[in-house]
Amino acid sequence: MTMNEDLELLLDKLNEQQKTIVMSNDNILVTACPGSGKTRVLTYKLAYTALSNPHSNRKIIAITYTNRAADEIKDRLELLDIDQSAIWAGTIHQFCLEYIIYPYAMSLPRLCKGFTIIDEYVHDQYIQQILDKFSINIPSYQKSKIITMLNNDMEIIETQFPQVVKGYHDLLIQNKEIDFDLILSLSYQILRNHPIASVNIAGIIRSVCVDEYQDTNELQYQIIGILTKTNNRIKVMFVGDTDQAIYTSLGGIAKSIKEIEEITALRFTRETLNGCYRSTQRVIDYYSYFQKESYKIISLATHAELKGIIYLNTSIHKDDIYDCIAELIRHKIDQNVLPEEICVIAPQWFLLYPLSRKLRELLPDISFDAPDISPIKADDMNVFYKLARLIFTEPGKKVPRRKRIATEIIKVLSEEYNILLNEHIDCFWILQKINSIHPNAGNGVDYYKHVIEELFSSCGINREDNSSLYSLYDNFIGKTEERIKRHSLSDDLSAFYKMFREKTGVVITTCHKIKGEEYNTVIAFGIFYGMIPHWDSIFSPVISEVNEAKKMLYVIASRAKESLYLFAEQGRTTSNGAVYALTDILKTYSYDYDT
Numbered sequence: 001m002t003m004n005e006d007l008e009l010l011l012d013k014l015n016e017q018q019k020t021i022v023m024s025n026d027n028i029l030v031t032a033c034p035g036s037g038k039t040r041v042l043t044y045k046l047a048y049t050a051l052s053n054p055h056s057n058r059k060i061i062a063i064t065y066t067n068r069a070a071d072e073i074k075d076r077l078e079l080l081d082i083d084q085s086a087i088w089a090g091t092i093h094q095f096c097l098e099y100i101i102y103p104y105a106m107s108l109p110r111l112c113k114g115f116t117i118i119d120e121y122v123h124d125q126y127i128q129q130i131l132d133k134f135s136i137n138i139p140s141y142q143k144s145k146i147i148t149m150l151n152n153d154m155e156i157i158e159t160q161f162p163q164v165v166k167g168y169h170d171l172l173i174q175n176k177e178i179d180f181d182l183i184l185s186l187s188y189q190i191l192r193n194h195p196i197a198s199v200n201i202a203g204i205i206r207s208v209c210v211d212e213y214q215d216t217n218e219l220q221y222q223i224i225g226i227l228t229k230t231n232n233r234i235k236v237m238f239v240g241d242t243d244q245a246i247y248t249s250l251g252g253i254a255k256s257i258k259e260i261e262e263i264t265a266l267r268f269t270r271e272t273l274n275g276c277y278r279s280t281q282r283v284i285d286y287y288s289y290f291q292k293e294s295y296k297i298i299s300l301a302t303h304a305e306l307k308g309i310i311y312l313n314t315s316i317h318k319d320d321i322y323d324c325i326a327e328l329i330r331h332k333i334d335q336n337v338l339p340e341e342i343c344v345i346a347p348q349w350f351l352l353y354p355l356s357r358k359l360r361e362l363l364p365d366i367s368f369d370a371p372d373i374s375p376i377k378a379d380d381m382n383v384f385y386k387l388a389r390l391i392f393t394e395p396g397k398k399v400p401r402r403k404r405i406a407t408e409i410i411k412v413l414s415e416e417y418n419i420l421l422n423e424h425i426d427c428f429w430i431l432q433k434i435n436s437i438h439p440n441a442g443n444g445v446d447y448y449k450h451v452i453e454e455l456f457s458s459c460g461i462n463r464e465d466n467s468s469l470y471s472l473y474d475n476f477i478g479k480t481e482e483r484i485k486r487h488s489l490s491d492d493l494s495a496f497y498k499m500f501r502e503k504t505g506v507v508i509t510t511c512h513k514i515k516g517e518e519y520n521t522v523i524a525f526g527i528f529y530g531m532i533p534h535w536d537s538i539f540s541p542v543i544s545e546v547n548e549a550k551k552m553l554y555v556i557a558s559r560a561k562e563s564l565y566l567f568a569e570q571g572r573t574t575s576n577g578a579v580y581a582l583t584d585i586l587k588t589y590s591y592d593y594d595t
């Protein structure tokens with residue numbers, strides 16, 4: 001097939017609005033409604049850019065909000081049979097590590113003598129250690145609010161406990177460690193203070209596509225801005241939906257086109273995607289009430305005209321909610337809705353654990369993709385977690401993904417831990433080696449330790465010469481063992497395989513985690529003022545509680561293809577005994593709900 005035929009085949013799968021965006025040679029800011037095919041547009045834009053200039057060796061970068069989204073894009077490109085050698089997709093943290101921190105660590109005194117990246121768990125341990133040192137006794141919710149992130153000039157932002165943050169950073173420096181936030185701040189420092197680094201990095205980039213731009217934080221915009229100011233040939237696309245900006249509390253900002261133009265020193269064209277392939281027109285009209293600035297979304301779904309169900313219940317008691325949801329699920333399945341097409345959500349995890357237990361009891365014949373506490377904590381930045389993903393998944397399945405993970409492992413070992421691996425060690429070798437080690441251990445941790453020891457020994461990696469890698473390893477094992485003990489989990493090998501198995505069945509998750517997904521039926525409970533919006537927004541002097549509630553309800557409702565059930569059950573109280581009630585904005589929304 002010729003290149004033009006390849007391109008035509010790609011474009012055939014897009015509607016006119018999507019095509020315009022994919023083919024545009026401008027810098028574009030795309031505001032896209034839910035279900036309008038943002039992921040499709042982004043994937044096809046990457047494919048189109050790669051195919052239209054196959055000889056360019058400059059990189060096409062896609063920045064996604066989660067590792068899962070990056071995996072999805074890479075899998076879709078694989079299905080389209082696109083050569084991905086010029087395409088890079090990952091989170092901003094991964095981008096910063098691979099393109100800025102690892103190659104230019106020598107330019108910062110803090111990094112030049114080697115460094116390791118700590119995770120949330122170590123972060124929390126350090127904070128506790130310093131609070132103890134200063135004899136500060138505060139509740140855990142307050143601990144988690146201590147801002148350890150620094151500003152663009154590496155100064156402390158935290159106002160209430162600045163001495164704790166100083167102690168924390170001193171400890172990191174002393175241990176030659178950095179945390180997640182420092183990946184961004186130090187990348188910014190390198191780009192800003194070392195023009196050679198920014199010229200080199202910007203010089204190898206062809207385009208940057210940012211997904212979910214409404215969740216991008218200030219530093220991320222600034223990092224992209226330095227690159228485009230250094231090389232104005234870089235083409236930029238921001239795609240997102242300002243009505244779905246539910247990460248404001250984590251620093252996400254949906255910048256205006258003018259602000260983006262200022263930061264990047266580029267001119268932008270605005271494009272819109274307002275055709276929704278997901279929901280019926282009725283569901284769309286229902287959630288459009290929560291838009292910040294009203295605009296018309298048109299259903300392009302084959303089921304656009306179906307009535308479906310839109311239901312709100314504020315009278316059910318919390319003790320009856322599990323039976324009621326179980327009945328609903330049974331009813332939907334009897335109507336031939338697939339279990340995978342049903343999702344039950346709540347604003348907080350603690351509401352979901354008892355629900356999952358109860359639903360499994362009430363519906364023993366139905367499978368659930370429910371929040372289980374897994375023996376290993378998911379952490380895609382940790383090389384030992386990446387190794388676990390290979391060790392505890394079946395060799396013959398998802399081979400391209402396994403190859404990618406193996407390649408990432410080699411990269412981390414050589415670039416982060418400066419390990420000189422033998423030339424023959426490539427992703428195939430790693431996969432073959434892991435596939436061939438089958439220790440005789442029924443316990444998951446022992447099994448994992450055996451594989452790692454044998455793998456490392458065949459790679460020539462030993463404890464004596466690689467103390468920082470082994471300290472991460474010991475920490476990883478220690479944390480896993482502690483998790484198993486704390487939550488009384490099974491340490492059986494099968495429990496480790498289970499955690500990485502693709503889950504099927506009725507999905508049970510939180511309102512934040514459901515973002516980007518779609519289901520025939522969405523059942524949401526716990527729709528309370530204090531959870532939607534969260535108390536943090538209600539008490540915040542800078543965040544608008546009404547907007548936060550609107551955005552959350554917009555995300556929840558826009559996941560539904562046909563049916564949406566909302567519950568604000570009676571009888572739930574806060575820890576202080578105050579009674580939870582329906583979120584305010586739904587009290588004032590006079591909608592003609594189904595009964």
Ligand SMILES: Nc1ncnc2c1ncn2[C@@H]1O[C@H](COP(=O)(O)OP(=O)(O)OP(=O)(O)O)[C@@H](O)[C@H]1O
Nearest residue numbers: 013014015033034035036037038039040277516517
């Ligand atoms: N041109 C198209 N033709 C047919 N179906 C499409 C087209 N574009 C997208 N879709 C379908 O629309 C649905 C929604 O797509 P996608 O999940 O990419 O939307 P989204 O814009 O990312 O949604 P959200 O913002 O809610 O996360 C998917 O099922 C996708 O296959």
